[in-house]
Amino acid sequence: MPRDPSTDREARREHRRSTHHRNRPSTNHDRDRDRETDAEREERRRKRRSQSRRPTSTPRGGGGNESDAPSSSQGLSAAALAQLNKANAKDKAKSRSRPTSRQPEERAERRRSRAPPPPGPEPEPGIRDARDLALEWERSRGKGRFAPPEDQEDAEREARRAARRAARERERTRERTRERSKAAGYESVGQGYESGEPDRERRRGRTKGYEKIDGGGGGGLAPKVITVAGPSGERYERDRTKGGRRVVSGAQLEEGIENVRDRKPHRSGLRGGAFMGMHFGGSSEDSMLRAKPQETESDLWRGKPRPWYKQKKKLWWLIGVCTVLLIIIIVVAAVVVPNSGKSEDKRDNGSGGGSSGNSNLGSISPDSIPKDAPSWLNPFVWASTDDFNLTYTTETVGDLPVMGLFTSWDDSARANDNVPPLNKPWGDYSKRPARGVNVGGWLSLEPFITPSLFDYDSRYGIVDEYTLCKYLASRCSSVLEAHYASFVTESTFRDIASAGLDHVRIPFSYWAVQTYDGDPYLFRTSWRYLLRAIEYCRKYGLRVNLDPHGLPGSQNGWNHSGRLGLINWLNGTDGDLNAQRSLDFHDRLSSFFSQPRYRNIISHYGLANEPKMTELSVPAVLDWTTTVSNLIRKNGIPSETIIVFGDGFRGLNNWQGELQSLPNAALDVHQYVIFNEEQIAYNHSQKIRFACQGWTQQTLESMDRSTGFGPTLVAEWSQADTDCAKHLTNVGWGNRWTGTLGPGGARPKDVRPRCPTLDRTCSCEEANAGPERWSEGYKRFLKMFAEAQMESFEKGWGWFYWVWDTEDAAQWSYKKGMAAGVLPKKAYEREFNCDLSKIPSFSDLPETY
Numbered sequence: 066m067p068r069d070p071s072t073d074r075e076a077r078r079e080h081r082r083s084t085h086h087r088n089r090p091s092t093n094h095d096r097d098r099d100r101e102t103d104a105e106r107e108e109r110r111r112k113r114r115s116q117s118r119r120p121t122s123t124p125r126g127g128g129g130n131e132s133d134a135p136s137s138s139q140g141l142s143a144a145a146l147a148q149l150n151k152a153n154a155k156d157k158a159k160s161r162s163r164p165t166s167r168q169p170e171e172r173a174e175r176r177r178s179r180a181p182p183p184p185g186p187e188p189e190p191g192i193r194d195a196r197d198l199a200l201e202w203e204r205s206r207g208k209g210r211f212a213p214p215e216d217q218e219d220a221e222r223e224a225r226r227a228a229r230r231a232a233r234e235r236e237r238t239r240e241r242t243r244e245r246s247k248a249a250g251y252e253s254v255g256q257g258y259e260s261g262e263p264d265r266e267r268r269r270g271r272t273k274g275y276e277k278i279d280g281g282g283g284g285g286l287a288p289k290v291i292t293v294a295g296p297s298g299e300r301y302e303r304d305r306t307k308g309g310r311r312v313v314s315g316a317q318l319e320e321g322i323e324n325v326r327d328r329k330p331h332r333s334g335l336r337g338g339a340f341m342g343m344h345f346g347g348s349s350e351d352s353m354l355r356a357k358p359q360e361t362e363s364d365l366w367r368g369k370p371r372p373w374y375k376q377k378k379k380l381w382w383l384i385g386v387c388t389v390l391l392i393i394i395i396v397v398a399a400v401v402v403p404n405s406g407k408s409e410d411k412r413d414n415g416s417g418g419g420s421s422g423n424s425n426l427g428s429i430s431p432d433s434i435p436k437d438a439p440s441w442l443n444p445f446v447w448a449s450t451d452d453f454n455l456t457y458t459t460e461t462v463g464d465l466p467v468m469g470l471f472t473s474w475d476d477s478a479r480a481n482d483n484v485p486p487l488n489k490p491w492g493d494y495s496k497r498p499a500r501g502v503n504v505g506g507w508l509s510l511e512p513f514i515t516p517s518l519f520d521y522d523s524r525y526g527i528v529d530e531y532t533l534c535k536y537l538a539s540r541c542s543s544v545l546e547a548h549y550a551s552f553v554t555e556s557t558f559r560d561i562a563s564a565g566l567d568h569v570r571i572p573f574s575y576w577a578v579q580t581y582d583g584d585p586y587l588f589r590t591s592w593r594y595l596l597r598a599i600e601y602c603r604k605y606g607l608r609v610n611l612d613p614h615g616l617p618g619s620q621n622g623w624n625h626s627g628r629l630g631l632i633n634w635l636n637g638t639d640g641d642l643n644a645q646r647s648l649d650f651h652d653r654l655s656s657f658f659s660q661p662r663y664r665n666i667i668s669h670y671g672l673a674n675e676p677k678m679t680e681l682s683v684p685a686v687l688d689w690t691t692t693v694s695n696l697i698r699k700n701g702i703p704s705e706t707i708i709v710f711g712d713g714f715r716g717l718n719n720w721q722g723e724l725q726s727l728p729n730a731a732l733d734v735h736q737y738v739i740f741n742e743e744q745i746a747y748n749h750s751q752k753i754r755f756a757c758q759g760w761t762q763q764t765l766e767s768m769d770r771s772t773g774f775g776p777t778l779v780a781e782w783s784q785a786d787t788d789c790a791k792h793l794t795n796v797g798w799g800n801r802w803t804g805t806l807g808p809g810g811a812r813p814k815d816v817r818p819r820c821p822t823l824d825r826t827c828s829c830e831e832a833n834a835g836p837e838r839w840s841e842g843y844k845r846f847l848k849m850f851a852e853a854q855m856e857s858f859e860k861g862w863g864w865f866y867w868v869w870d871t872e873d874a875a876q877w878s879y880k881k882g883m884a885a886g887v888l889p890k891k892a893y894e895r896e897f898n899c900d901l902s903k904i905p906s907f908s909d910l911p912e913t914y
Contacts (some may be wrong), residue, residue, distance in 0.1 A: 076097055081803040086774070091339065096855050098186070106219065107870065109218075110219075110366025110848040112694060115376075116210065121147060121497030129382060140609075163807075167849065172527070183342050184825035185398065200390060200914050215892065216391075230501075238368060247600060251733050264383065272797065289723070320888035330859075333517075334849060337713040347680065356606070360497075360690075368697060395409060404907070422449060422450075422451055422452045423444075423449065423451070424450075424451055425450055425451065425455065426444060426450050426451075426455070426724055426794070427442065428675075429454060429455045429457075431445060431455075433457050434457050434690070435457070437459070440542070440590070441466060441468070441589045441590060441592070441593060442457065442458075442459065442466065442468050447546070447593075448543075448546040448547055448550040449549075449550035451555075452555065452597055452600065452601070453469040453593070453597060454467075454468070454469055454470055454471045454472075456468075461658045462656060462660060463652070463653040463654065463655070463657040463659075463700075464643060464653050464656075465592065465653055465654075465656075465657045466589075466592070468593075469593050469596055469597065470596060470600070470662075471600075473604060474600070474662050475603070475605065476488040476665045476666065478603065478604060478605060478606035479606040480562045480566065480567040480605065480606040480607050480608075481562065481565055481567065481606075481891075481893070483565075483567075483893050484497070484567045484606075486606060486811060487603065487606055487608065487665045487666055488665050490705070491608070491668065492864060494707075494731075494776070494778070494862040494868070495768070495776070495861070495862060497863055497864065498778075498858070498859040498861065498864070498865060499567065499568040499610075499668075499778065499863030499864065499865070500565065500566050500567055500568065500859075500864065500892040500893065501566055501567065501569055501570055501610065501863065501864065501866070502561055502564075502566050502568075502569060502570070502854075502865060502866045502867075502868070502869045502879050503570040503571075503612075503780075503781065503865050503866065503867045503868045503869065504553050504557065504569060504570070504571055504572070504598070504821060504868065504869050505570075505572050505614075505625075505867055505868035505869075506607065506868060507548075507552050507553045507571075507572070507594075508549065508550070508571070508572060508573040508574070508577065508591040508594060508595060508626060509530070509532040509547065509572045509573055509574045509614040509615055509627070510529070510533070510545075510548075510625075510626060511625040512528070512529070512792035512795075512796045513626065513791060513792040513793040513871070513874060513877070514868060514871045514874070514877070515548065515552065515871075515872055516791050516792050516872060516873060517872055518544070518548065519533065519792060519796050521536070523797055523809075527796070528622040528624055528629050528796040528797070529625075529627060529628055529629045529630075529796075530574075530586065530615075530624075530627050531586070531627055531629075532586060532628075532629075534585040534586055534587060535585040539587075541585065541586075541587050542587055542590065545587045545590065545591075546587070547588050549590065549594045550594070553594075553598065553869075554684050555601050555604075557601075557869065557870070558598070558601040558602055558604070558605050558607060559605055559649060560880065561605070561869060562605040562607055563605060563693075564880075564883060564890070564891065564892060565889070565890070565891030565892035565893050565894065566607070566862070566879075566892050567606075567607060567608065568607060568608045568609070568610060568668065568669075568670070568769050568865060569598075569602050569607045569608070569609055569610065570610040570612050570780055570831070570865040571595060571598055571607075571609060571610070571611060571612060572612040572614035572625075572674065573592075573595050573601070573611075573612070573613065573614060574586075574591075574613065574614050574615030574616075574626075574627050575613065575616055575646075575647070575650045576589075576591070576627075577589060577590075577591040577592040577595060577618055578592065578650055578653055578654060579646075579649070579650060579653070580722075581646070586627065594852070599663070599666060599667075602666060602667050608667075608668035608669075609666050609667050609668060609696045610668060610669035610670075610671065610709065610865065611654075611658070611667060611669065611670050611671055612671040612674055612709075612780070613650070613651075613654075613671055613672065613674065614627075614648070614674045615627035615628075615635050615672060615674075616628065616643070616646075616647045617634065617642075617646040617647055617650070618632070618633030618635075618636075618637075618639055618640065618642075618643030618647075619631070619632055619633060619634055619642075619645040620632065620635075620673050620674070620675070620676040620677065620681075621674075621675050621676060622677065622680075623675070623677075624795060624796070625674075626674075626675075629795065632677060632680060632681065632682075633861065634647065634676075635681055635682065635685045635686060635689060636680070636681055644685075644689055647673070647693070648692065648693055648696065649691075651672070651693050651696060651697055652700065653698060654697075655670070655696065655697035655698045655700040655701070655702050656701070658670070658702065659689040659701030659702055659703075664703050664705075667702075667706055668705075668706065668707060669706070669709050669731075670697060670702055670706050670707070670708055670907065671709040671710075671733070671780075672690060672693055672694070672708065672709065672710045672711075673710065673711060673737065675711050675713075675714075676711050676713050677713065677714065678713025678714060678715050679713070679714050679715070681713070683713075683715070686726060687723060688827060690710050690724060690727075691724065691727070694708050694710075694727050694730065698728070698811065704728060704729055705729070706729070707729055707730065707731050707776075708727060708728075708729065708730040708731070708863075709730070709731050709733045709778070709780065709913055710724070710730065710733060711732075711733045711734075711735075712730065712732055712733060712734045712735075717763055717766065717767040717773050717777070718766065718767075718772060718776070719775035720732055720767070720772060720773055721770070721771070721772055721773050723774060725774065725775060726772070726786065730776070731776040731777065731778050731862055732767065732773075732774040732775070732776065732777045732778075733777075733778060733779075733780045734763075734777060734778075734779055734780075735779065735780060735781035735867075736760055736779050736781075736782045736854070736858070737753065737781070737782065737783065737785075738752055738756075738786065738800075739785055739786065739787060739788040739801070739802075742801065742819060745787070745788065745801055745802065745819045745820075746819050746820065746821055746823060747821065748821040748907070748912050749786070749850075749907035749910055749912070750787060750904050750905065750906055750907050751845045752850055752851050753846070753849055753853050754897075754901065754904055756850060756853035756854045756857055757853045757856065757857060757899035757901060757904075758901075760854065760857040760858070761856075761857040761860055761899070764777060764779075764857060764858060764860040764861045765860055767861065768861055776861070776862050777861040777862060778861055778862040778863050778864065778865075779858040779861065779863075779864040779865070780864075780865045781865065781867040782854055782864060782865075782867060783866065783867050783868075783876065783877050784847050784850050784851040784876055784882065784887065784888070785874075785877055786832075786846075786847075786850065786874040786876070787800070787802045787820070787829065787832040787876075787914065788800045788801050788802055789802050789803075789829035789831070789832040789833050789873040790833065790873075790876070790877060791873065791874070793874070795808075797809060797853050800829065801818075801819040802819055802820050802827055802832070803818050803820070803827045803829055804816045804817050804818035804819065804825075820912060820914070821824030821912035821913075822912050822913055826913045827913050827914075828913050829914070830914065831911075831914035832876075832914045833874075835875060836875050836881065836884070836887070839885065840910070842907065842910050843910055844886055845878070845888035845905075846910065847882070847906055848886070848887045848888065848889070848896075848897075849897050849904070851882070851887065851888055851889075852889065852895045852896065852897040853897060853899055855892070855895060856895070856898055857895070857899065858901045866879045867911070
């Protein structure tokens with residue numbers, strides 16, 4: 066139906082008045098009323114109730130009592146009545162679920178009354194008249210959907226108080242937030258999140274990528290957003306990181322946004338930023354553009370933490386940490402650098418066991434040495450000249466130089482009172498067995514004896530003397546000669562004699578005599594030190610066992626032969642060639658040592674150390690041994706000198722009937738429990754019992770030509786009861802003891818530990834520990850085990866301990882063993898003589914080390 070214009074105007078006028086009344090600010094009169102007493106407020110409330118009982122208007126056309134509802138005959142249309150009935154029904158349903166307190170109803174009514182009318186066409190006049198009548202009727206009853214609350218003024222006053230309290234609380238919150246912001250290194254920009262706007266509205270804006278903010282100032286943390294105009298003119302902030310560029314916010318940017326429709330887009334990266342494909346900017350007169358870049362960066366991006374160098378607390382923390390680190394670095398450098406220097410000195414200046422110098426170099430003139438003299442004939446390039454004859458000579462014997470030797474010698478010395486002097490026959494070795502020691506790891510390197518010489522990163526592949534010299538190249542000469550000059554000196558042989566020993570086995574290799582194409586070895590330098598060592602032995606009455614430890618091609622493929630890997634001696638493509646080179650080597654060597662000066666001191670002449678006959682042709686080795694034995698006798702090696710050849714790991718009983726026609730020859734066997742899978746697993750008492758019984762029986766059977774070769778000596782043995790020593794099995798390898806035998810010390814799945822417990826408790830920690838950590842019970846075992854072996858091996862032609870000294874492996878060093886009390890002070894004075902009844906159980910010792 067058509068609307069009544071006058072009614073619409075009246076309704077709009079009434080709506081404006083009510084809206085103005087609700088939104089008007091508090092006045093002084095309101096504040097005065099807040100101070101009214103309770104009695105005055107109660108009096109006004111009573112008057113208001115009495116007035117509200119009288120209807121403000123009556124239905125058209127007549128009276129009726131107060132409780133009567135307006136009817137359609139009094140001006141209500143059918144549509145208005147239906148709407149009114151529907152509203153009353155809803156009110157009744159809501160009243161049942163409302164709380165007894167009227168305060169929540171009153172607050173809800175005020176919110177509904179203050180809400181703006183919904184958009185849409187104005188209601189028809191009939192409906193508006195019905196609503197007015199219903200309002201009058203509800204007011205007359207004092208209840209209903211449209212009735213104002215009885216204490217409306219009190220409620221409004223309470224609302225104002227609550228608003229003031231909320232404002233004060235917000236201010237306090239902002240103040241606390243500002244304080245926290247400053248402490249955290251942020252700056253306050255705008256009201257931001259403290260605007261008091263309902264969270265629902267903020268969340269609605271965030272879902273669209275905006276954050277609605279107030280225009281006023283205030284505290285709080287400024288989000289990393291930019292201020293932009295929203296769809297309805299509101300100001301929003303958007304995450305300033307989403308565009309990939311940092312943009313400014315604040316009054317300048319807001320000004321630019323307000324005037325964006327009047328300005329042309331520009332690409333000033335300082336004043337604006339990319340937003341939805343547009344660039345907003347401002348006037349070039351703005352102070353922001355005149356600021357320095359670094360200042361503008363800090364001032365514009367207020368939501369970002371201040372740089373660490375502008376935060377004093379963090380700066381002081383950083384300075385403190387740097388100071389502590391600097392102190393640590395200085396301390397570490399003070400400790401590590403000197404030690405690393407010592408390690409380098411060990412590699413470059415010798416692994417060191419004594420000292421040797423050039424005290425006699427001043428006795429000759431540099432002019433006496435030809436400028437083109439090779440290094441082995443030029444004392445001015447030698448690392449040590451002590452006890453050498455420095456008179457220049459090119460004389461050779463067997464094509465080997467004699468320079469360094471004095472023309473006279475004295476063989477009257479004896480090692481101790483139990484043995485004859487050098488110039489007297491030794492006699493029968495089966496009745497006076499040799500008690501000797503090896504100076505291993507000296508002229509033929511062995512990694513476990515001098516690990517410092519092999520202390521390189523594994524990626525270099527330095528595992529033997531071949532790879533070491535190949536890596537060092539021109540430095541090999543200085544490094545190895547420094548080792549030769551320091552590891553074994555005159556004091557070494559003096560101490561050996563003092564220990565009650567009477568023989569010395571000196572390992573050396575073929576490059577002391579000759580090298581071949583492709584060999585990186587240091588040529589001939591070790592020859593000079595070998596000759597001087599023999600002279601030192603002469604001085605202290607020690608007899609010498611010459612031991613060629615490395616032959617051309619390698620006779621066993623182990624690292625102490627010079628080159629780890631394939632056996633190319635009597636084997637492989639160059640097997641015959643290297644066999645002949647080995648004969649040439651012995652031809653020259655035997656020719657030199659056939660000189661009269663060596664007749665009394667060279668007691669044993671070895672042919673080849675540990676030929677691996679388990680992989681070589683046994684007949685070929687036997688033929689070569691026969692050939693070289695005949696050669697050296699032909700060259701003048703005296704019949705009194707014992708020719709020594711290795712057992713080749715064949716088993717002593719397999720030598721019965723082999724090479725027995727060789728005159729004055731002896732079979733060399735090396736006895737170790739640790740390289741045998743079964744023997745290493747013996748417990749402490751079993752190892753001693755095996756030495757006394759097992760090795761004694763083997764020696765006696767080998768000495769008997771009907772069951773073995775005949776004359777037998779043990780040229781290598783030790784008291785070590787584990788194979789734990791570093792580099793013993795190879796550089797970087799593991800060991801049998803812990804089941805890690807193999808490259809890198811890995812634990813193969815099919816290999817189990819071989820310590821007596823045969824489980825994962827096997828450990829090398831105590832086994833590799835220094836003597837100072839050995840218990841008295843363990844020391845007792847080591848000494849008894851050593852003396853048991855001495856007793857057993859003296860059933861043959863004697864023994865040579867491996868070795869005299871090491872850098873670290875104490876159980877392999879005769880020198881360190883004596884100092885620790887686990888070897889007799891005199892080799893001929895022992896406490897244990899293999900009386901089996903005196904072998905204790907050693908139950909107090911763990912079997913895992």
